[in-house]
Amino acid sequence: MTSVENLKVKYPRAQAWSIGDSAELANALADLVVKGKKTASCGSLAAYEAESVPPGVGSYHIILDGQQEPVCVIRITSLRLVRFCDVDEAFARKEGEGDLSLEYWRTEHQRFFTQAGNFSEEMELVAEEFEVVEVV
Known part of the structure; x- marks a missing residue:
């Protein structure tokens, strides 16, 4: 298996991180990214x-x-600021989670941000879109 250090030789300024707030969720979301179902976060x-x-x-x-x-x-292709309450169905679908609906997105992200201690309907989010450039 390729290590983070080996990948950082090829992508010198790359940061390494997992998506989600648990090992189980990180596995599931990483799988969605690899399969091309999750193209945003x-x-x-x-x-x-x-x-x-x-x-x-x-x-x-x-x-x-x-x-x-x-x-x-991955390579980031787009970044934009959006308030939680203004996230739309198209972005929720690009996140690739659950049934791909805005309702599912709102429920799960409200849970995540509440657990992190900073949820508000008006909170500003950095919405990023990306493409997979290499599967390890």
């Missing part, structure tokens, strides 16, 4: 601003599974 603007090197359009990222092993490399 989001996080709170506050979390984005707290990162030492926030992602930018064109940046590469190593997606990890729940065991912190790399599964693929």
Whole structure:
């Protein structure tokens, strides 16, 4: 298996991270990314601003599974700010989760942000879209 260190040689400024708030969810979401079903994700603007090197359009990222092993490399193709209450059906579908509906997206993301202690209907999110450039 390819290690994060080996991938960072090929993608020197790539950050490595998993999606979700549990190992089980990280595995499921990484699988959706690899299969091309998940082409978008989001996080709170506050979390984005707290990162030492926030992602930018064109940046590469190593997606990890729940065991912190790399599964693929993505490239960010789009970033935009959107309030939680303004996320639309098209973006929810690109997130690739559950039944792909906006209702499912709202329920799961409200749970996630509430658990993180920062949910608000008006909260600003960084909505990112990406493409898979390499499956490990």
